[in-house]
Amino acid sequence: MKIILVGGGKVGTALARQLSEEGHNVTIVDTNKARVEHLTESYDVLGIVGNGSSITTLAEAGIEDADVFIAVTGSDELNLLCCMFAKKAGHCHAIARVRNPSYSHELDFIKKQIGISAIINPEMAAAKEISHLLRFPGASKIDTFAGGRVRLIKFALNGTQALDGVAIREIPTRLKSDILVCAVERSGDVIIPNGNFVLRSGDQVTFLATQENAHEFFQRIGLPVRPVRNALIVGGGAIAFYLSQELLENHVRVRIVERDADRCTELAEQLPGAQILNEDGSNREFLLSEGMESTEAFVALTNIDEENVLLTLFAKKHSHGKLVTKVNRLEFDDILAGLDLGSVVYPKYMTCDYIVQYVRALQNEAGSNIKTLYRILDDRVEALEFTVHEESAATGVPLSQLHLKKNLLLCCITRGDRILIPRGGDQIQVGDNVIVVTLEHGLHDLRDIVDHAAQN
Structure with a gap:
């Protein structure tokens, strides 16, 4: 597929790598010349230096025959404007990253008015993931x-x-x-x-x-299953806001430590049920005085990865609570895996996963759409959920007779209200949702799980 990608930051870079590896024709647009040169040298992508909201730039990128347009610059408004112009100038699916909480209740309206196919809010997605972890520590x-x-x-x-x-x-x-x-x-x-x-x-x-x-x-x-009843959050950004909303709705006591006084005032107005503490989150004595040792959850959400890691290591030493660490940079995940930081959340991975899932689903509008995609265990394993729309080599055959590819496990079949952990006598049927876990990257369709050479 022909894909235009506006924004060459961390998410844009990860997407350029992933989408080009999957064989797509990717053109990346960014105003930073050095960034574009780095991406075109590092990956099999084309690059254009320019503004993604310029019709001239979009025409140079080939918007008229593009299949997918993705805007992941650092500005929500620019992303929306780029998508609006892309829809006017071409006939593509448009995807925008929108992060500002003030837009969170208007996303459906924005999608309809501009005609955007999908809007991604990585901070809201990260907050939901953390909320799940605190409910199941x-x-x-x-x-x-x-x-x-x-x-x-x-x-x-x-x-x-x-x-x-x-x-x-x-x-x-x-x-x-x-x-x-x-x-x-x-x-x-x-x-x-x-x-x-x-x-x-x-x-x-x-x-x-x-x-x-x-x-x-x-x-x-013997692992804990009782949801946490109180949480100490360091960093008062968008993820902390969304997370606190979820926790307060579930009657969890929330304390947020934020060093910026003006931001504290905003949070106090937006989250009247939370306790907002205006202090430097790296002040160890303050954290201990605020009950770090007795808190049931400690969540490090500052904008500095190194500070989040050090805060979590400090909390690990002084607390038996659930630990959650937010990390923005994707380059050091293998190093962080050896530090035992509790649960590490990567908002940028979530954005990439959602967009890759959407692009793969577009390629198979007839057969088996990808409904959900996660890349887990340091990006080495993919977990996918397929919706089965038509019969194929994977349907109507007892699983014991189905030759699956190596390093692939068929994990679950959902059929209406029924959830099946599959056994040898079960069969995949049209209308099912099927979950597979695999070491092979790039599966696009349920038919891809069958080893046709072994089947024949």
Whole structure:
């Protein structure tokens, strides 16, 4: 597909890499010449130095025959203006990143008026993810499918959970838990396991289950399941605002530490139920005096990654609460993985995942659309949810006779109100939603899960 991408910042760079690797014809537009040159030298993309809201620039980028237009500059207004001009000048799908909370209640109106296909608010998405983690604190990562009914949950396996040395096929009978282990991270490697795979203490285990079954499983292995009742948040930006709204609605006590006095005044007016503390969040004595040691959740949301990491490490030393760290830069995720920072949230990954999911879904409007896409375990595994629109080699065949590609696991089938952890006799039917986890990147359609060479 021909894709025009306006904005070459962190998200634009990640998208340029991902979309070009998937074989798309990508043209990136940015006013910064050095940035455009870096991107065109680093990835298989074309580059244009110019303003994405200029009709002349859009024409030079080939807007008339573009399939998708994506605006992810640092300005919400510029992103919307770019999309509006792109829709006028071409016939493409338009996607805009809009982050300002003041627009949060107007997004549907904006989409209809401008004709934008999708609007992404990464801060709101990050806040929802953190809210899920605080409601289920034993998990280090939670991704949702099937409208929230099915969850992909990651946790750290240690010696207290009675799973060390247990084969995966033994879990349902031994713990009477209807879950499916989908991926295991061990010593830097990622494995899509079969039933004979034996878990070891130190593994990072990702499993799929309904919310109720995940709750029962965590109770049986001794991990916390009670939602947190109070949270200490450092940093009063947009994510803190959205998160506090969610937490206050769920009767969680919220305290926000923010060094900017004017921002504190704004937050106090917008969040009357929260306690706003005007102080430098890196003041260790202040944090301890405000009850860091007894807080049930500590969330580091400043705009400086290094400060968030150090704050979380300090909180880890002084608190037994749930720890959440926001990280903006994507380059050091492998280093951060070794620091045990609790749950690390990357808003920019969420933006990339959503856009890649949308682009892949456009390519398969007839067969099986991608409904949900997550890249997990340091971007090495993809978890996808397909909606099955028509019959194919993957439908109407007992799963025991379906030759799936290597390093791929068919995890769940949702059929109406039913949620099936699939067994050998189950079959995929038209109308189903199917969740798969795979080490292979770039699946576009449910048909891609079948190893046709083995099938024949």
